[in-house]
Amino acid sequence: MSRIRDAFAQAQAAGRVALIPYLTAGDPSADQTVELAGLLQDCGADLMELGVPFSDPLADGAINQRAAARALERGMSLSGVLQVASRVRGSRSLPLVLFTYFNPVLRMGLAEFAARARDAGVDGVLATDLPVEEGEEYRQILESVGLEAIFLAAPTTGAARIESIGKATGTFIYYVSRTGVTGEQSSLPEAARDNVLEIRRLTGKKVAVGFGISRREHVEQVSGYADAVVIGSALMKIVEEIGGGHSLGEQLQRRFRDLLPRDRPR
């Protein structure tokens, strides 16, 4: 059984895009990440992406960089994120995908990481700085314990690499909407639609679109052609503004709902 595959299938059956919110684990605290993940599922999240804070988050824009720095200052680590995942899994059924950089995983050891992630109830892992060309051993080790390796594609990715990524990735490919790093933007590149359709045609895999999804119209646009949409910095901005305040859960839910397509029940 694959919780990720099932979540995509359910969204597709309901004729809607799957929603994947992202939270940097440990910001503002491990306890609050656990609580916020549950609250996001309550308002419609289909999958949850948990960010592993890293000292040098190359693929991240300013909002997520600051979130990672705050989480690290509070002592969060890959081991800590696995504990957070395990606590979410204790009460929640939604699929959990770790969004990480490769070095913390390598440092823990691929086999130990895979076993501990599986035991924590993690379903998939996306290592942002591990290209598919270097990822075969990692992919095999994850798959041997039933975890999905998720790989990224970008607007600059050529057809041959898209096919390799399609063969290696689990249920879905994470398509980066633009050349660049995570963070909010005013509009999505027009080429995104064609690129997503091409990726699906070449690979037969589901496609999630992320990086810069920060307005309801973005989510509505992406709903028209992609299988899933990832919302990260737009949520972490709220976490940054409210911090550990009592209203964080409520405000985060409000922000998330504000981003949902109009025709979607809330």
Add this chain to the structure above:
Amino acid sequence: MGPLLELTEAYEAIRVDESFRREMERILRDYVGRPTPLTRARRLESALGGIRIHLKREDLNHTGAHKINNTVGQALLAKRMGKSRVIAETGAGQHGVATATVAALLDLQCVIYMGEEDMARQALNVARMRLLGATVVPVGTGSRTLKDAINEAMRDWVTHCRSTHYILGSVLGAHPYPRMVRDFQAVIGREARAQYLAAEGTLPDLLVACVGGGSNSIGLFTAFLDDPSVGMVGVEAAGEGIASGRHAARFPGGSPGVLHGTFTYILQDAGGNITATHSVSAGLDYPAVGPEHAHLREQGRIRYETATDEEALAGFQLLARLEGILPALESAHAVGWLASARSSLTPGSRILVNLSGRGDKDVDQAAARLGVKP
């Protein structure tokens, strides 16, 4: 990966392109001032006693360091790739100045990323880059040094890769950078080997060079790798000492890991996060070493040693007082190690030290540390 594949393809094409080679050689000769001399350091020999010392004078290149060998090559490559904008990171500022210089020469828009801490300690080079028409962007995240400047340059590159070439300044990062930068720097060793043979009728016994990312050292060492009689020492920055935790010595103080797209020795904590580095020289203040160095160390071909801030400053003073050369604090690590290791060297040893850059940028800091009043 897209931009890296595009770069690899373009680099493979120019490697065998005769017109590219001629253009590069012309600029290195008529503009940079190559070949750089090989200087016998007689008074340093007398002071240390019993060894023969030559200096490869990369400090005499235009802009004051070996960095320009690489920026000429990469800027010409950027032009061939149709890029209108180049970006670079810089630590000590030498790579930034060398990039800003070739950008002016070849009519390329230029943006340099530099950590705020490095901007403070290398203010002269910040002014030089701005005078050359480059935009210098302060990087205030993380340790506010070279590593963070690379992070920011890489973020810029992935965002603007269609118009922009990233001129990475050392043998770091993902393929093809470590090989490409080595190839552009290998001119140092090709010249030095021929010059040494012409002057001495034999090869040196030992090469010594400082290792930050490791471009000046690999540039010198590469031409001698097939000469089994030639030993090589790369000198890392031990800062305030390995035991203090305040250093940039990746081999004795680090472990294998991945940073900036490279699997090599890095300074990291138990959770795989990159740890803070320290060195008196901004150019060596970086938590990863070039992957080819890690490979050559594993093969036993190159030995890696360290010099502390104090030893580097001692090397700086020796060269200034005895040879009339103010070396860059980076290069002073090679001299400082040699002075400290003198007693362990075989009498009569022939030593070739790569003097990778000059110390104009470091005069304020060196004067302060050595108690000299301006």
